[in-house]
Every structure is written in C-alpha cells, then in structure tokens.
Amino acid sequence: MNQRPLSPHLGVYKFAYTMSLSILHRLTGVAATFGFLALVWWLMALASGPDAYARAMRCLGTPLAKLALVGFTFSFVYHFCNGIRHLVWDTGRGLERAQARMSGAVVVVSALLLTALFVWLGCRALAVTP
Amino acid sequence: MSLRSPLGRVLGKGAAGEGVGHWWVQRVTAVALIPLTAWFAIALVGKQLQSYEVMRGWLGQPWVAVFALLLVLAVAWHSKLGVQVVVEDYVPAKGPKTALLLISTFVHIAAAAAGIFAILRMALA
Numbered sequence: 001m002n003q004r005p006l007s008p009h010l011g012v013y014k015f016a017y018t019m020s021l022s023i024l025h026r027l028t029g030v031a032a033t034f035g036f037l038a039l040v041w042w043l044m045a046l047a048s049g050p051d052a053y054a055r056a057m058r059c060l061g062t063p064l065a066k067l068a069l070v071g072f073t074f075s076f077v078y079h080f081c082n083g084i085r086h087l088v089w090d091t092g093r094g095l096e097r098a099q100a101r102m103s104g105a106v107v108v109v110s111a112l113l114l115t116a117l118f119v120w121l122g123c124r125a126l127a128v129t130p
Numbered sequence: 131m132s133l134r135s136p137l138g139r140v141l142g143k144g145a146a147g148e149g150v151g152h153w154w155v156q157r158v159t160a161v162a163l164i165p166l167t168a169w170f171a172i173a174l175v176g177k178q179l180q181s182y183e184v185m186r187g188w189l190g191q192p193w194v195a196v197f198a199l200l201l202v203l204a205v206a207w208h209s210k211l212g213v214q215v216v217v218e219d220y221v222p223a224k225g226p227k228t229a230l231l232l233i234s235t236f237v238h239i240a241a242a243a244a245g246i247f248a249i250l251r252m253a254l255a
Contacts, residue, residue: 026216029209030212030216033213036205036206036209036241037241039205039245040202040241040244040248043189043198043202043248043249044244044247044248046182046185046186046189046248046252047248047249047251047252053182054182057179076171080164080167083160084164086160087157087160090157118175121175122174122179125174125175125176125178125179128178128180129180
C-alpha cells in the first residue's frame with residue numbers, strides 16, 4: 001500500500017520554473033487560509049466594540065504582524081493572479097509550453113506590482129488617525 | 131479491457147464516489163471570489179482603518195454586509211477544499227491525514243460561523 005506512487009510526484013521531474021509557480025500556488029493558498037483566519041479575527045474584534053477593535057489594531061501594528069500582513073498581501077495577490085491563469089487553462093487555452101511560460105511571467109510581475117501597490121495603499125490607509 | 135462496471139461508468143463518480151464535485155466547486159468558488167476579493171481589498175485600503183466608527187459604519191451598510199457575507203462563505207468553502215487537496219497529497223499516513231482533515235474542516239466551519247456572526251451583528255445592531 002505504501003509503495004504506491006502519490007500524486008503529484010514532486011521528485012521525478014526535472015526542475016522547470018513553471019513548476020515552482022505551481023508549488024507557489026499551493027503555498028500561497030495555504031498562507032491565504034491563515035490570512036482568512038486573521039480576517040475573521042479582525043471582523044470579530046470590530047463587532048465586539050471600540051476597545052476590542054483598538055486592541056486588534058495595536059496588535060496589527062507590531063513589526064511581526066506587519067511582516068505577516070505583507071506576506072498575506074503577496075499570497076493573496078499571487079494566488080488571485082495565478083488562479084485566473086488556472087481558470088484559463090481549465091478552458092483548454094494557453095497550455096503550450098511557451099504560452100505557459102509567458103503567462104507565468106505575467107503572473108509573477110503582476111503579483112509583485114500589485115503587492116507593492118496594496119502595501120503602499122494599506123500603509124496610507126493605516127497612517128490616517130481618527 | 132476496462133474493469134469499471136457499466137453502472138459505474140454511467141454514474142461517473144470515480145474511486146472517491148464524488149465524481150467531479152470537488153473539482154467543480156473549487157472552480158465555482160474561484161470565479162465568485164474574483165469580484166468579491168477584488169472589491170473587498172480595494173474598498174479596505176480606501177478606508178480609514180484606524181477609525182472604529184468608520185469601519186463599523188461601512189460594514190453595517192446592508193449591501194456591504196451582504197457581499198461581506200458572500201465573501202466569507204466563498205473563501206471558507208474554497209479554502210477548505212484547497213487545504214483538503216494539499217493534506218491528501220502530502221500527508222500519506224492515514225491517521226495524521228484523517229486528523230488534519232478533521233481539524234481543517236472544524237476550523238473552516240468555525241471561522242465561517244464567526245465571520246458570519248460578526249457581520250450580522252454589525253449589520254443588525
């Protein structure tokens with residue numbers, strides 16, 4: 001039973017950069033799950049009242065939380081862009097090697113630019129004090 | 131020679147007995163999440179996040195609350211299916227696999243319940 005091959009056979013392929021994008025899609029998906037849990041925690045704080053919300057926002061202001069927020073931003077944005085790439089593949093389009101490499105590059109560049117944009121917008125939104 | 135029974139072929143439910151249900155719902159929630167997450171992310175960074183009154187007022191609006199509810203539901207479902215695939219692929223031992231799948235299911239349902247409760251409380255207060 002334990003000798004049966006398991007999908008997705010990570011060890012048997014020659015490394016290709018499109019492969020790392022696929023692995024990154026899973027990693028960012030799992031990271032985005034933790035981002036979702038953080039979002040729910042934030043919603044609960046907001047629903048609990050001004051004191052709980054102030055505590056939650058102080059918590060989000062710590063260096064470690066800021067780092068996590070940047071990580072969640074990249075994870076979500078990358079998963080969003082690469083998810084659209086996957087949905088296009090599901091229609092049977094863009095599966096040729098050259099096309100997949102090209103769309104992969106578009107996803108990586110878009111994800112990095114959007115991460116920078118959202119981190120900048122987020123910092124600006126957080127800097128405004130009531 | 132195929133070992134599949136004629137009935138099995140017609141039902142098309144495969145070895146797991148679920149057919150393409152998992153795969154399809156993953157896509158349906160993915161499509162729903164494109165506009166929902168884009169709207170929420172763009173709206174969020176345009177708000178005064180430090181102000182309790184501003185954020186509470188925003189999420190208390192009827193349509194904002196409805197779309198936030200849809201967002202929480204779709205994310206929870208999509209995330210539950212995704213984590214399930216990752217666990218099934220990388221955790222070969224039956225015991226730990228089943229335990230992780232149970233934990234993931236419970237955490238996702240609890241998170242969805244908390245998210246829905248929080249939004250409803252703000253919208254109906």
